[in-house]
Every structure is written in C-alpha cells, then in structure tokens.
Amino acid sequence: MRRWWRYPTATRYNTAAESFTDTMIWLEAEINDLEALHEQSSPAVASSACGQYHEVVAVHDLGGQPFGE
Known part of the structure; x- marks a missing residue:
C-alpha cells in the first residue's frame, strides 16, 4: 500500500483552492519503511x-x- 509522507515545516495548504501549493513537499514511500x-x-x-x-x-x-489540517 502506498502512502504519502508530509513534511509540515515545508508546507502550506490552500483551502480556497482545495489543493496544495508549490511549497508542499511530498515523498512517496511505504508507510513502514522510513529507513529506505x-x-x-x-x-x-x-x-x-x-x-x-x-x-x-x-x-x-x-x-x-x-x-487540510
């Protein structure tokens, strides 16, 4: 199963547009494989x-x- 890790210090949610702004950083990873x-x-x-x-x-x-948050 794929999950998305969110790094909150580099994020800002645009609720009006219901989408993440360019400052959102997403890294795709297995939820139980943070080391990898x-x-x-x-x-x-x-x-x-x-x-x-x-x-x-x-x-x-x-x-x-x-x-959102």
Missing part, C-alpha cells in the same frame, strides 16, 4: 524537507482527495 525512504531520497530532497525525517507528524492516504 531516507536512503533513497537525495540530499537536496532531504534538505528541502528540513532534513528531519523524525519531524514527520502526519501520514495520510490521499485516497484521491485533498486534505
């Missing part, structure tokens, strides 16, 4: 996500629908 996510992500991506994988505070299924 870290290893497979480029340093630039990690840096863009503040380099703090342990700061991920929300993991959500997209389910074809946008979601």
Whole structure:
C-alpha cells in the first residue's frame, strides 16, 4: 500500500483552492519503511524537507482527495 509522507515545516495548504501549493513537499514511500525512504531520497530532497525525517507528524492516504489540517 502506498502512502504519502508530509513534511509540515515545508508546507502550506490552500483551502480556497482545495489543493496544495508549490511549497508542499511530498515523498512517496511505504508507510513502514522510513529507513529506505531516507536512503533513497537525495540530499537536496532531504534538505528541502528540513532534513528531519523524525519531524514527520502526519501520514495520510490521499485516497484521491485533498486534505487540510
């Protein structure tokens, strides 16, 4: 099952448009494989996500629908 990891320090939700702005950073990963996510992500991506994988505070299924806070 695929999930989406959200890095909250690099995000901003546009509720009026019901979509995520360009400041939203998404990384596709298996929910139970954060180590592999870290290893497979480029340093630039990690840096863009503040380099703090342990700061991920929300993991959500997209389910074809946008979601807010």
